[in-house]
Amino acid sequence: MLEIFLKKKYFYPNQYKKTIYDIDFNYLKKIGIEYILLDLDNTLVSYEETLPTEKLKNLIKKIKDLNLQVLIISNNREPRVKSFSKTINCDYIYSAKKPLKSGFRRALKKLDNPIPKSVCLIGDQFMTDVFGGKKMCFYVIVVNAIKRRTEKWYTKINRRMERKVLERLKKTDIDFYNKLHLEEKR
Numbered sequence: 001m002l003e004i005f006l007k008k009k010y011f012y013p014n015q016y017k018k019t020i021y022d023i024d025f026n027y028l029k030k031i032g033i034e035y036i037l038l039d040l041d042n043t044l045v046s047y048e049e050t051l052p053t054e055k056l057k058n059l060i061k062k063i064k065d066l067n068l069q070v071l072i073i074s075n076n077r078e079p080r081v082k083s084f085s086k087t088i089n090c091d092y093i094y095s096a097k098k099p100l101k102s103g104f105r106r107a108l109k110k111l112d113n114p115i116p117k118s119v120c121l122i123g124d125q126f127m128t129d130v131f132g133g134k135k136m137c138f139y140v141i142v143v144n145a146i147k148r149r150t151e152k153w154y155t156k157i158n159r160r161m162e163r164k165v166l167e168r169l170k171k172t173d174i175d176f177y178n179k180l181h182l183e184e185k186r
């Protein structure tokens with residue numbers, strides 16, 4: 001089981017950025033991405049925030065103006081995900097159970113089943129977002145978590161596993177690890 005988890009290729013994000021505001025969405029468009037799946041907690045806002053910031057609203061508008069379709073995919077419960085997604089006019093999947101495939105499949109269905117290559121997943125966790133997204137063959141971008149302190153207990157468990165995976169990655173593929181330029185201590 002652990003070996004499956006540690007299969008390196010599933011933990012190779014395509015890009016690492018400090019925040020979602022550092023992502024070049026024009027570039028994503030250029031390489032054929034048409035759909036953007038966004039993790040919510042600690043990717044768009046911290047766990048404590050219930051509303052999007054103005055900066056985030058502007059970014060979402062910019063992404064939509066590029067004709068990229070946006071969908072929020074979160075492991076959090078419906079009330080949180082629903083009310084947040086509504087404020088930025090996005091479709092959403094709640095209780096996604098990332099990294100399992102079922103939530104991603106629900107998302108793809110909502111988007112009329114696009115080819116995985118045209119989908120970019122953006123999230124802050126290796127264990128749920130990167131691992132899940134790569135298993136689906138999506139293009140995956142990992143960002144720093146907005147605020148670690150308020151993470152839930154189950155996220156803390158994921159972080160512990162994440163650290164192990166990254167330590168292993170560092171040992172077995174130092175070039176790739178360095179290429180990630182991870183500035184955040186995970």
Ligand SMILES: [Mg+2]
Pocket residue numbers: 039040041042043123124125
């Ligand atoms: Mg998250």
